[in-house]
Amino acid sequence: NAGVTQTPKFQVLKTGQSMTLQCAQDMNHNSMYWYRQDPGMGLRLIYYSASEGTTDKGEVPNGYNVSRLNKREFSLRLESAAPSQTSVYFCASSVVKDSWWGYTFGSGTRLTVV
């Protein structure tokens, strides 16, 4: 099925460990995004990639890095995980051409840092 695929779905890390969250879309969308969702805070943008080869910071980029590997794939890396990074992470993609055609979201990665 076409859409946005995120891996893994669940992950538990110890403080200081690193990991990479993977995201791939097969809809030929040009823009991709990483959000985190926390209770009472809504969705907050971490990083986005307007097009292949470009990345930009969002609202809460500290502690994260991203790579737009190609048009399909956009990964999020936590270099040294902290308990404050416990959250649900969502990847999204969209077409931005002449107009904005809305987001398609992945199913999320639930990350716990202990």
Add this chain to the structure above:
Amino acid sequence: KQEVTQIPAALSVPEGENLVLNCSFTDSAIYNLQWFRQDPGKGLTSLLLIQSSQREQTSGRLNASLDKSSGRSTLYIAASQPGDSATYLCAGYSGTYKYIFGTGTRLKVLA
């Protein structure tokens, strides 16, 4: 800074009722607006997208409207069903490749 408020934060209604969810933006410069549904522990499912040239969109029992002059959007759900129980999120696009999300309305439809 653009902020989004969704009212009410939570809503519980009997099955069959028509209901309205509200979304308002501090900055009325909204070009597009999207409504999402999120079930517990799941991702976001797009419901309706209103483009900059449109004022409303309809899909089945759902109707969403956008009043750009006031920076407000409403999601109307007709003849609510228990399966409509979920959190509903609005998100507005005002440029620079990203949406601003509201914190959602938790809806419970009682059988």
